Amino acid sequence: TQLLEQSPQFLSIQEGENLTVYCNSSSVFSSLQWYRQEPGEGPVLLVTVVTGGEVKKLKRLTFQFGDARKDSSLHITAAQPGDTGLYLCALRNAGGTSYGKLTFGQGTILTVHP
């Protein structure tokens, strides 16, 4: 069962455009992480959002955690070719028998054309 749904699956845009990627769950989660993966490498953590309504900025990237803590978004302003990659959201279990388990969404493949 997929706990996290990401949309869109694919995104192809021109340099300079803005974009938003979404991550949704039917369950409330205590925290959510966003990762970026470049071809031939492992995912790298971008940010962790913890508080409902929280907004975090990382240069041209803005991450938002929904008020109900069931959804999150990643907005990129003025995309550049270097932003090309796979963007993944991930949920880490904070309790229960699978304490610490990290589960990923399917990801959004972003291509930014020069």
Added chain:
Amino acid sequence: DAGVIQSPRHEVTEMGQEVTLRCKPISGHDYLFWYRQTMMRGLELLIYFNNNVPIDDSGMPEDRFSAKMPNASFSTLKIQPSEPRDSAVYFCASSIGTGGGNTIYFGEGSWLTVV
């Protein structure tokens, strides 16, 4: 500091052969994860360990897959016998603790092709 180290980086093997993938986590990390990534299924958690003890192996596809962590600095993922559908990139990752803000560090992956 060295990150998570995986070997081999690439392996091509024939169906039916045994495959062993190796991982050295970051020193001091108490959690170790094995993931498999394919285009069709994305990044799937196979198994993870805490202090060398397997916590959740519900993602291991079938009995052909096994994972061990004999000590805090080494883990293996073994496939025996291998099948073409096992072709994927296998990632090892490690972290300290389980807090939502704890960073999980991934290795560069082992690219497995079974022909």
